Amino acid sequence: MSTAKKEYKRVTVKSLVDMKKNGEKISMLTAYDYSMAKIVDAANVDVILVGDSASNVMAGHETTLPITLDQMIYHASSVIRAVNRALVVVDIPFGSYQSDPKEALRSAIRIMKESGAHAVKVEGGQEIKESVKRILNAGIPVMGHLGLTPQSIYKFGTYTVRAKEEDEASKLIADAKLLEKMGCFSIVLEKIPAKLAKEVAESVSIPIIGIGAGNGVDGQVLVIHDLLGITQEFNPRFLRRYLNLYEEMGNAISKYVDDVKTRDFPSDEEQY
Numbered sequence: 001m002s003t004a005k006k007e008y009k010r011v012t013v014k015s016l017v018d019m020k021k022n023g024e025k026i027s028m029l030t031a032y033d034y035s036m037a038k039i040v041d042a043a044n045v046d047v048i049l050v051g052d053s054a055s056n057v058m059a060g061h062e063t064t065l066p067i068t069l070d071q072m073i074y075h076a077s078s079v080i081r082a083v084n085r086a087l088v089v090v091d092i093p094f095g096s097y098q099s100d101p102k103e104a105l106r107s108a109i110r111i112m113k114e115s116g117a118h119a120v121k122v123e124g125g126q127e128i129k130e131s132v133k134r135i136l137n138a139g140i141p142v143m144g145h146l147g148l149t150p151q152s153i154y155k156f157g158t159y160t161v162r163a164k165e166e167d168e169a170s171k172l173i174a175d176a177k178l179l180e181k182m183g184c185f186s187i188v189l190e191k192i193p194a195k196l197a198k199e200v201a202e203s204v205s206i207p208i209i210g211i212g213a214g215n216g217v218d219g220q221v222l223v224i225h226d227l228l229g230i231t232q233e234f235n236p237r238f239l240r241r242y243l244n245l246y247e248e249m250g251n252a253i254s255k256y257v258d259d260v261k262t263r264d265f266p267s268d269e270e271q272y
């Protein structure tokens with residue numbers, strides 16, 4: 001397999017399919033605001049996901065369920081203003097696409113029109129088939145999301161690994177093939193056995209982006225607050241922390257507090 005890297009001036013849904021064809025792994029990371037998205041885009045991340053994980057890391061909710069369509073559009077607009085290269089994908093939040101296909105299309109259109117995003121992501125397979133079709137028919141690129149789907153957390157009750165049983169595994173493969181057949185440009189697979197994820201990646205031609213799905217898939221995604229070590233209590237095995245920003249930021253801020261209290265800040269040079 002070739003690891004040669006083609007330079008993409010602007011990443012499109014087509015570039016991602018090309019990357020899979022050429023054996024180039026796809027990097028994807030979340031961002032929810034302008035300043036962070038600027039850093040992520042400049043670091044050549046291929047896909048920026050405005051995830052509904054904003055509900056957790058931005059708003060402090062326990063699950064992704066409470067975040068609204070308006071709030072997702074606010075985050076997506078901020079990200080879009082920062083991005084020059086990455087493809088920007090936005091999660092359609094819980095409750096904005098499950099009722100019926102028309103509502104799903106309306107939500108997708110609002111995201112595209114009001115934020116300027118490049119694609120949307122929805123959780124599920126067979127169950128949301130008609131909605132996915134509608135959105136695709138309007139010319140809006142759709143990314144799927146299978147395996148651990150956090151918007152259905154209350155149906156399962158836990159965040160444990162999915163599709164360990166044979167029947168769930170075959171449904172997952174069928175759903176991936178269905179999403180590909182309908183015209184989705186990529187699929188996120190979350191927290192499933194690496195062997196199954198590899199099998200899915202090998203049975204479709206669209207790129208499979210994994211989170212807790214092993215190294216046999218076509219790309220990886222993480223929540224940026226997890227990668228940077230801003231979140232402290234989130235410790236699944238699949239997470240690689242590249243920094244401990246929680247500690248580093250805390251130290252910097254404590255130093256500032258000290259400097260103010262001791263009158264060290266501002267100095268003569270820091271005033272007019």
Ligand SMILES: Nc1nc(=O)c2c([nH]1)NC[C@@H]1CN(c3ccc(C(=O)N[C@@H](CCC(=O)O)C(=O)O)cc3)CN21
Nearest residue numbers: 053056057064150158159160223226231233234235236
């Ligand atoms: N900060 C953050 N990172 C994420 O990756 C993320 C969110 N939030 N919010 C939305 C979803 C929820 N996701 C999850 C949630 C839990 C596990 C998980 O593996 N939970 C383990 C315990 C984790 C621990 O050790 O704390 C479990 O077995 O429940 C995985 C992905 C992924 N998404």
Ligand SMILES: CC(C)C(=O)C(=O)O
Nearest residue numbers: 030051052053188221
């Ligand atoms: C974890 C990723 C795939 C996601 O859906 C999110 O951040 O909301």
Ligand SMILES: [Mg+2]
Nearest residue numbers: 051052053091
């Ligand atoms: Mg999400």
